[in-house]
Amino acid sequence: MNARGLAGYAVLAFPILLLTVFILCPVLIVTLQGFTSGTSFLDVVASPAIQFTIIFTFSQAILSTIMAVCIGLPGAFLIARLRFRGKSLVKAMMIVPFVLPPIVVVVGFLQMFGPYGVIDSILMWIQGSSSSVFNLAKGVPGIILAHTFYNVPLVLLMVSASLERLNPEIEESAEILGATPLQRLRRITLPHIMPSLLAAAVLTFMFCFMSFPIVLAFGQGVYLTIEAQIYNAFRIFDYGQASSLTLIQIVVTLSLAFVYVKLGTREDDSGPTASIKTTTFSRYRLAERCLIIGYLVLIVVLVLGPIATITRASVFDPMAQTYTFDGFTNLFTAGSWYLVNSLFYAGLATMFAVVLGVPLAIAIRSKSKTVPTLASTMILLPLGISSVTVAYGLVLVIAVPLGLITNPWPIIVVAQTIIGLPFSARAIEIAMSKIDSAILEQADSLGASRIQRLLFVELPLLAPGILVGGVFAFAMAIGEMSATLFIALPQNYTLAVAIYHYLGIRAFVEAGAAALVLVIICVIAFLVMERISKGSTGGAL
């Protein structure tokens, strides 16, 4: 191997090495340690409380997935088949929930479905009651609804994209061969969208399976996911329980990730992209129009409602039932540190996520046999491993030996980098795959050296992808709550963690104000992404 090849390998190996140090080692050490101390694996599995948690984790994830698919599927057909003004805007807006931090969604849900929320206020007015009559934002319904909110757009986008790839002549072939609309759906359309529908369902299940902030907020300490129970176990220093649960969770998430990747490769076999046949609203029959309008109302209440009502949450105090600006006043005086912390940590994390994302993306696309597999596994790890476990590993293996325990802010930055990295690396990798290799060969044939080619050709072409990746990583980092909540001491609180604490002490307007600030930051991030990538951010998922 010559010197240049060696340098190349060093650049590619660097991020993989860092990830090994900051994820693999801490998680392995913590997990192994757990099996030698505290409750044993068998005792953990035999405990009725843990069994309940495991069963609840699975059943709520299954139920949420079914809900998301049932509500998302009709919307996917509408998006694909209905022609209307502002369609691209609606599709772009669907991405907003992905960048919204879960704890913000909790605030929105409380305001929409909770006591003295929008729906409750209307019902109270109708019934002439002065106390709350309606509350869906707690317990199992709250958890399921919030998960549905998160994943309906996912199902909608993935399935409608697949529908748009269906060659309209295939459906016409079936039609002219005598198939009724129902037969066409069953024999042609459903088989076509099945891989992407399954992929969306697997992703949804995975998100719900690992759900943390929503369960913590709505579960009332009774209904817990495995992830939330891991958090509890660490807090009572039961490492045995935490490790056992982590192991169970990793086995499940890695199997799901494997299924997802398999589904993804099958999807690529589908036929060429063709323009889909669309109809205008006026072409539908009256009954169909009523169904469509009913569906849109449901989507507005369920998906748009919680986002829109965050504004009300920031100024309406449900305890006193008055409108007030105290939330903002308190947030920007006593709580101004939260915003500074959030921006500082997320900004640093974004920088690292981009700097590491570029070589990782190059590694994924490299031609060698082992390097791409290694790199993509490293990227997927943070998505599959409980972020609470990662946080605990970082505290124990990095922070304690380095004496960072009194002010662990660097550990927060590391955790947020790890959370954002999959998104930045993926966006950069997509941008790389779009570069025409002929352009690079052209640069070679004009005598550019490898460094010149990278600096003057590849990086400028990659710039939009790198920006999108950076913004995505930023949105993930600033909204991150699980790991940050675990690591942060009061002086390290970010906005997301602050919201959780405000909710805990029933300071609802302060929580609302903080949530609104986060929403504004995330929406700006989303607009920037839209602007740069001109509507192709869907691919970054």
Add this chain to the structure above:
Amino acid sequence: MVEVELRGLIREFSDGSRIGPIDLQVRDGEFLTLLGPSGSGKTTTLRMVAGFIENVGGSLLFDGKDMVNVEPRERHIGMVFQSVALFPNMTVFGNISFGPDMAGWSREKTIERVEELADLLGIRHLLLRKISEVSGGEAQRVALARALATNPKLLLLDEPLSALDLQLRERLQTEIRRIQRKLKITTIYVTHSQDEAFAISDRVAILNDGIVSQVGTPEELYDSPANEFVARFLGSGNVFSGQIKEVSGGHLKVLSNDNWFEIPGEGEINSQIIFSVKPEDVIISDSLPVDWAEAELIAITPQVGSFKVSLDFNGIPIIALTYDEELVMRLRSNGEKTIAFAFKTESIIILGN
């Protein structure tokens, strides 16, 4: 089978453009091709016959019965699409048996029919393959078998061969024609290739800008184009325009491109005239006779049995055919650029004015 009549069929698009009114009759068992440049409305017309797009005016008659309000699946049509559009989630057998399945045929009858068609098209060995495992030419045969499975009364083909290479395309053309003759099924075929249309059809309808320009057998179209568009589109004629300067006893003296031509026909002095001369009716000479016109020699292309000579007549391209090998040798060897040409007077076709 079925006789198809398009009577004043009109389709309007949201951008204001429109196709039609189209008047066209397809006889029972006839192979008719819609030929025209892209955007001329061939596919739109075919899709109106299939029922995939609605017409805003006119009627569509199958054996005298109006089909406009009949669903596509009830029109008894077999159709082969441009993209082939085989069902990727089924085998070749599943594709061909889809129509019979939908029609509720018994299993035995379906299998018998699929095997019959597979033998007819020579794809029996492919029946159990997945769609991703058949080649382009095989896919076309499967699509044709699928379209024919339920014995449709009318077969529609929308540029089915445009994605194939030339050799395969010619082989499949003859195969489609053979099967159509054997089954005597009324067929409407869409193509933008003149060679394909002329090789395969009983009659050809030439479409221009949403209107049928001329309908006829390939020979009729070639020998007597009805208008300038057909002459130019078929490339069979060199098209000239000029001004009539003298009329005498069934002969006109026409001034075109600063040269005089004598044309048999009637007309008024000082009016414009457009006429066409087929390449084989253009005579060329290197000896520059006095009353012949002169043009610049651009290229000589050897063809089967003849030479195609391209000329530039003061900016107007002219194609001439010659069988005179010695003339071609002389032209090639002495590098002569200027050449004289004249028309066989009796074969000039007047296209209008």
